[in-house]
Amino acid sequence: MLRFCWISMFMLGLVPAGLPVSWADDGRAPGMQDTSTQSLIEQVGPSVLTIKVSGRDGDQLQMGTGFVIDPEGLIATNFHVIGEGRSFTVETRSGRKLPVTGVESSDRPSDLALIRVDVAGDPLPALSLANGELPRQGMQVLAFGNPLGLQDSVVSGIVSAVREVEGREMIQLAIPVQPGNSGGPLVDSQGSVIGIINMKSAIDDNLGFAIPIGQLAMLRENPNPVTIDRWVRLGRIDEKRWTPIFGATWEQRGGLVSARGLGDGFGGRSLCLFREMPDASPKDIAVEVRLDDESGAAGLAFHSDGLHRHYGFYASNGRLRLTCFKGASVYSWQVLEEVGSEHYLPGQWNRLRVRLEPGQLKCFVNGHLVIESIDQQLTSGKFGLVKFRDTNPDFRGFQFGENLPALSLSDQAKELLNELVEQPDNLSAVGASQVSLLGQSGDAVSRELQHQAVQWEQRAERLRKLAADVQMAPTLERLAELMAAPSAADSQLLQGSLLIAKLDNPDIDVDAYVGRVDAMAAEIRESFPEDADAVERRDALHRYLFEENGFHGDRAEYDHPANSHLNSVIDDREGLPITLSILYMELGKRLGLSLEGVGLPGHFVVKHVIEDSAEQLVDVFERGRLLSREDAAAIVAAYVHRALTDEDLRGQTVDQILARVLNNLIGVAGRTQDGESIHRYCGALIAVRPTSIEARLLRSQVRAVTDRRGGAIEDLDWLIEQNPAGIDHEAVMRMRESLLP
Template sequence: MTQRLPMLRSPLAPRTWIVLALFVGCLQGSTCQGQEQVKDSLASAEIAKDSTSTKPLNVEQLVSKVSKSVVTIRVTDRDGAESGIGTGFVIDDSGMIATNMHVIGQGRAFTITDYQGNKLSATAVYASDVTADLAIIQIDFADSPLPALPLADPDTAKQGMRVFAFGNPLGLEKSVVDGILSARREIEGQTLLQLAMPIEPGNSGGPLVDSLGAVLGIVNMKSLLDSNLGFAIPVQKLVELKNNPNSISIDRWVRLAEVDLETWEPLFGATWQQKGGRISASGSGNAFGGRSLLLQRSKQHAQPLEIAVQVRLDDEAGAAGIVFHSDGNDKHYGFYPSAGNLRLSCFRGASVFSWQVLHDVPSPYYLPGQWNQLKVRLKDDRITCFVNGHVVIESTDKQFKSGRIGLAKFRSTKPEFRKFEFGPSIADPELSQQASAVLDELSTPEIAFENIGQEQLRLLADSDTLAAQELSRQAIRLKEQAERLEQLARDVRRSKTLQKLESLQDTPPSQRLLQGALLIAMLDHPDLDPQAYVQQIDRMAAEINESLAKDAKTKTRRQTLHQYLFEQNGFHGSRSEYYHPANSHLNRVLDDREGLPILLSILYMELGKRIGLDVVGIGLPGNFVVRDQTDAKAPQLVDPFDRGKELSRRDAADIVLRFSGRLIQESDLEPQDVTAILTRVLNNLVGAAGRRNDGEAMLAYADALVAITPDDFQRRILRARLRGMTGRHHLAMEDFDWLLEQTLSPLEENDVLQLKESLQALIERAQP
């Protein structure tokens, strides 16, 4: 597996041998590459203009002055949970807040609150620079502007002067600490202010001020060697960044994927999003019951009509489902799961008193916490409601007879929807006869608990604790069977994806890499809609082509691709969460704009060929890159993980030496075929799962490795071992038997026989 130490690619490395960034591995963001820096004289002039001359303040006065300009920044991680807290401060009355780049991350959602706890609305990331670890956020102050802190003249930052740092160390908000500016240090070509004061996570992005309350720098690091030693970025760097903005709207920054507003109309608040063929909703609606609607734009639909969607709830106490016969406002029907039951309701107005529950029924066919298909049939003045192909409700209610259709959510539920469809007839899902026969063999007789009365309890109790022990034994056995059934369900969901990987060679060559990468993602996201992501890449390529002349040169096409990916849309290499499995899932890379080198390279290659470039993958040890060989006379190596950095052969040689400890070979620069690329993606996933001790995930990836390289001995052995370790003994035996039918070396044959004998002994010991 390809391994990389995230910090080696950090913009501050190898400074990390000396100091430790507050959040290990600074997140990368849009830089000011290619922009001319302002001259020192211009920067000094702006600083001098913002500075205020007055007598020194005492600590109480200083806190009173500065704290009103300091804000708290909370950031979410890859999975949407809060991942950290940092600090920022106002630098311009128009609503600009300075902080560290690594505080807000790249493409992460964040919230900002002022010193009174009021939430501030961010409109854009006005400027960002990874190398300097700085960002400026544009805020809409509305009617409540915050005071801007003056920026000190850099010449006033003298060694030995008393300085103060404001922030939220270790999550302790509104803190201040004083210390000494002990030195200026040149570390890896950058000037930093060395501070003799305790700096902790949460101080990042906060202002370092003098006794006048003027900003000398931005706190960004603590020392690895001493808890009372920290570093700050000089204020001059902040002014340079402010004068060279590279603004990105906040919607684009946090990658909110709005629903297609030409097809859908959101009503009553909440946030509706659409990613890769799936619709999700978050936040509470502002209609009663926290209701929010997402209606189709089309007004009328002829009957007979069927409407279907698959829905999954994050909380079964919530509710979400289908809306029909809507007037585009408060009146409509709704069919949805709620608190484990299936409910048909009629909403006759805006108040709770106009809400009529027509039916509320349980159903054994509804699967809590899983995807369930809801379907409504409208025909002959009758409403028929289905869940997973089974009728659960029939109603002759006629209060509304026509209107729009769509989706609804209630309260704080965060539902997901997929496969919304409508038409005269929609086929119900059903089991084949063969599948039903297999399931019948697995069915367990139900226990007749209704036959247990007081007399039976007494009879069982007569045997003292033996009867209770036997019941506990049976309960343990049933739990084990339940776990095995869940395991089998995962295998069944995965089987179709593996079949498609096995037949990948039947796919047109131009489509194999993209289809293969999406199929790999489906191992962990079985509900993924691959075609939706193919269409997304097509749309991205169309956007790039719109800005290109038909006769655009190769270099122009490549530069436009770089600008679109890395500047306009913020795609970047994942550093702080390098080993997160999402970095190897193409759908998540597209959704989050973050990934491993090989996944960003796959995206680069797919877009490249759609805009007229001939781009191939180059599997350097430790770092997958690409080569644009459109111009055969001037092929160019490119590192998509490093924002499209163009590499020389010497750069490639340095990478090989760093990660493998040897000199570069010509074979290192040979293009990788689809099988080699997909194998490398899977090896990365196997390694990441191994770090988590996740045997089930390792097996999924081993299954895929065997699917695309069925004759590889080591991968087949790996899968057989994992099948045995996870209790899939019969499947493991099938692998061992297959291997023994192949032509093996004596050593390989001996290994297989020993493993098979060990597994056979394990099976015999487990038998009653």
């Protein structure tokens, strides 16, 4: 399924007029027989306009494209080009600035807008619009625009298809996409506009989309005009009541206040302070806030000097934090307290309230006290809203006063809720009268129900994690026993690699794959005589793997976890240097070859020790390429920019090889922030190397963040008992203390 992204700047990278354009052999594009390319460009170009949108501080925020559809000053473009509530200018190719009088029609869902400009008695050249029929597949088209203000630009392409995208009919185009020209016209061979460019694919720069022109006709027939004075204020914060500072875009629709974009303050901080200051400082300040991204932060600001000094009580990373901001830099910020609370509902509306009492600050979430502080560094000032980082929060219900009403439940509602919580199977039997009863307590009941739902979801998630850990435990135990048994030395590498793969694929039959490797080796043995020397045996191994069966290094999906799973390497015949080398060594061992794994920095190879003590390096990833010492030196220089050493060529032990496989998997999981996978791989790393301090410390951290508090404490207790050199013993103790209930 294709993924798409809207872009707020015009979209297509265009070729300046006059440069060669690729057409059919007769010099003209298929379907463009009535108008030459050059005359078509000259015909359409003067009707293409540049639109510049201003930011809050008057600087240029973005640019886009529009085109004339009526000589008396009606301009078509995309809704997102003009920016909701933003000031913008319209300019012709000759530099003529056209005063904007209003937005004639606009429709956010269809991303279309019609702008009215004052032509001052000098009509504009208008483009003709196609009759509204959808273009045929394969039609050659031209897209016009003004990338970065460069006028007279055009790119050619074809209509790939007409398809539904995000619930709307769109024209799919085979056109190279770069920052370019949203809102620009897409024209046919007659110069008639068949679409408006506005969308690009997030996965391929040569794939673009346009809105069929028929949708513009419907908008034109149903105008909803807004004068430019009203448009510029549309959606803006009411600056008679609020004062935004430190950037970001604060908007207001009815009682809903929204903050969008990064603030100018450190960490993307931005404030929106309430203008009215009562005679006496309020005792209560409250607001409901909803974060679109819990990794951000947003909430209440109070006792502000109007600049950098203020308190903040806000949600951050799913926790509640009270901070004293005493300056512009993070070094002047003091986090007074940070807590988790089961009453905070991630992704939902949460009511934050601060109670200002003499010598004390009390902070509540959804009616529950979560923080008390006697901090008195700031004692008066303005109050309002604050946001941080790249989250886009919404606020509603901002209040202040002497004693704000708290969320509360009636006794009957409490009794019914307790009954439902204790007997959740009765939820389906709740009738209209009971719903009405609960509804009399308003948001308090709704939030309590959401709170219970979150708790049940958390319990379900813990059960799923426990089930996964229980399923994984026998594999880890088998791996640990294998590595601890001297009698199993010959099978440690092959079985250990397969057990690592089994962590992600529980259905793997390890013994079956061991038998598969034995069968592969037997097939190779049949291809050479019994008295074959080491080189002849190696050549037979190479023929089998690389010529007859096509084993190769996977460059297309190098970081795919399957490349580290030996069963997948065997089945798919591709993998990483290290897993291909493991298979190579296991087959070679069965053929009587003396092979060792060599972990060059950044690239794993195999060393073949031949009977006369000569050594040959083999790059299995490169289909068995034989490497000289100079080749190995070049690999080391490319990865770590130093000379090759004898230590680099030393054969690795089984535990070193398996640890390298696991560290590869940990790296891939880390890049995708897959904590569950990292937890599995850390468990295997400890099974392979029980005394590894690094693995134990990493697993304790992963267990802590994946809500495995008991396991994390066990790992920390082990570290405390071992007390190894180089580890911050006090930090380990503090981490353990933080995990206690």
